[in-house]
Amino acid sequence: MSIKIPIETSARHLHISQEDFEKLFGEGSKPHFIKELSQPGQYLCRERVTVKGPKGTFENMALLGPFRSDTQVEMSLTDTRKLGIPSVIRPSGDIEGTPGCILSGPCGDIEIPKGVIVAKRHIHMTPDEALALHIKDNDEVFVLTKSYGRALIYADVVVRVHRNYHLAMHVDTDEANAFNSDTEPYGVIVRFFDSNFNTDKWIEDELSGIRR
Numbered sequence: 001m002s003i004k005i006p007i008e009t010s011a012r013h014l015h016i017s018q019e020d021f022e023k024l025f026g027e028g029s030k031p032h033f034i035k036e037l038s039q040p041g042q043y044l045c046r047e048r049v050t051v052k053g054p055k056g057t058f059e060n061m062a063l064l065g066p067f068r069s070d071t072q073v074e075m076s077l078t079d080t081r082k083l084g085i086p087s088v089i090r091p092s093g094d095i096e097g098t099p100g101c102i103l104s105g106p107c108g109d110i111e112i113p114k115g116v117i118v119a120k121r122h123i124h125m126t127p128d129e130a131l132a133l134h135i136k137d138n139d140e141v142f143v144l145t146k147s148y149g150r151a152l153i154y155a156d157v158v159v160r161v162h163r164n165y166h167l168a169m170h171v172d173t174d175e176a177n178a179f180n181s182d183t184e185p186y187g188v189i190v191r192f193f194d195s196n197f198n199t200d201k202w203i204e205d206e207l208s209g210i211r212r
Contacts, residue, residue, distance in 0.1 A: 002133065002188040002189050002190070003129060003132065003133060003167070003188070003189075004186045004187075004188060005123060005125075005143065005167060005168070005169050005186055005187050005188065005189070006167065006168050006169065006184070006185070006186050007145065007168070007169045007170075007171060007176070007181070007185040007186055007187055008038060008168050008169065008170055008171075009170075009171060009172070009173060009176040010074065010119065010170045010171065010172055010173075011062070011172075011173055012058065012061060012062070012073075012074060012075035012076065012079050012172075012173070013061060013062040013063070013064050013073075013074055014049050014051070014061050014062065014063050014064065014071070014072070014073050014074070014103075015064055015068045015071065015072045015074075016049075016063060016067065016068065016071045016072075017067060017068055017069060017070055017071050018067040020071045020103070020110060020112070021047075021067065023105075023107065023108065023110050024049060024103060024104070024105025024106070024107055024108070024110065025047060025105050025106060025107055026106075026107050031045040031046070031047055031063065031065045031066075031067075032045060032046035032047065033045065033046075033065070034046050037064065038166050038168050039124060039165060039166055039168070040164050040165075040166060041066065041164070042064060042065070042066075043064065043065050043066075044062060044063075044064060044065075045062075045063040045064065045065050047063050047105075048060040048061060048062065048063060049061050049063055049103050049104065049105055050103070050104035050105075051073060051083070051101055051102070051103060051104075052083070052101060052102040052103075052104060052109075053080075053082075053083025053084045053085045053101050053102075054083070054084035054085070055082065055083060055084025056082045056083045056084060057083070058075075058079065058082075058083070061073075070093075070095060070115060071103070071112050071115050072092065072093070072095055072115045072116075072117065073101060073103075073112075073115055073116045073117070074092070074117055074118070074119045074172075075116070075117075075118065075172070076118060076172040076173050076174040076175075077118055077172075077174055078173070078174050079173075080116065080118060083101065085099050085101060085116050086099050087118050088116070088117055088118065089117070089118045089119075089120050090117040090118070090119070090120060091119070091120045091122065091158060092117070092119050092120075092122075094117075095114050095115045095117060096114065097114070098114045098115060098116055098117050099114065099116045100112045100113040100114050100115060100116060101115075101116050118172065119170070119172060120156070120158055121154060121156070121157050121158070121169070121170065121171050121172075121175060122157060122158045122159070122160050122169070122170055123141070123143070123157055123158075123159050123160065123167075123168070123169045123170075124160050124162070124165040124166060124167065124168050124169075124170070125159065125160070125161055125165055125167050126161070126162070126163055126165055126167070127161055127162075127163055129167055130159065130161045133189060135159050135189070136159070136161065137159060137160065137161035137162075138158060138159065138160075139158070139159045140155075140156050140157060140158050140159070141157050141159060141189045141191075142154065142155055142157065142189065142190045142191070142192060143157050143169060143187040143188065143189055143190070144187055144188055144189075144190045145179045145181065145185065145186075145187045146181065146182070146185060146186050146187060146188075147179040147180050147181050147182075147185075148180050148181075148182065149180055150178070150179045150180040151179060152178060152179045153190065154171070154175070154187070155199050156199060157169065169187060
C-alpha cells in the first residue's frame, strides 16, 4: 500500500548566509518573519533580493529563513536560461561546482561564486512514513501524479527522511506546469524495480530489446 503525497510547487527563491544578508541589508540586520512554510522551522521573510545574470534579472525574489551556512539560489531550468546561467540540477545544499550570480539589496550588490541550482525533485518524509513505504533516506523513487488528462510519472525523485519533516513532494514551476492538477495536487510512489534503479540504464536496455 502506498501513501498519498501532497505535491507542492517550489517557485524560485533564495536561502542566505548571515554574512551575505548583512552585506545586502546592513550590518546587524535580521530577516523579518512573514509566515511559516510547510517544512517545520522554514519561513518566508519580508526582505526581497534581486538576482542578476549575464542575460537577465529577477527582481523581488523570495528570501527564506533561517540563515544557512552558504547562500543558495533555487530556480527552474526556464529561470536559469533567462538569466543566462548554466542549469545545474543538484540536491539542496550540494553547491560545489555550481555557477554563481550577482545579488542586489538595499545596501549594495554582492557576487556569489557558487550556489545557483535547479533543485532536484524530492520528497520530505518522517522515518515512520519511510518505514511504511519500505524506503530509506536518499533512495530515488518514481511518483505518479494525480491529474486530469496530463498525468505524469516523475523519475529520479530523491527521498529525504527526518523526524521533523512534514510529508510533501517539492517540484519547481516547470515541473508543476507539466501536469494539469487540481487544487490539491498529490502523487503516489510506484515501483518498477525491487531496489534503486538507474533510468539511463533502463533506457539503454529498452533500446537494446531487453525487457525488465
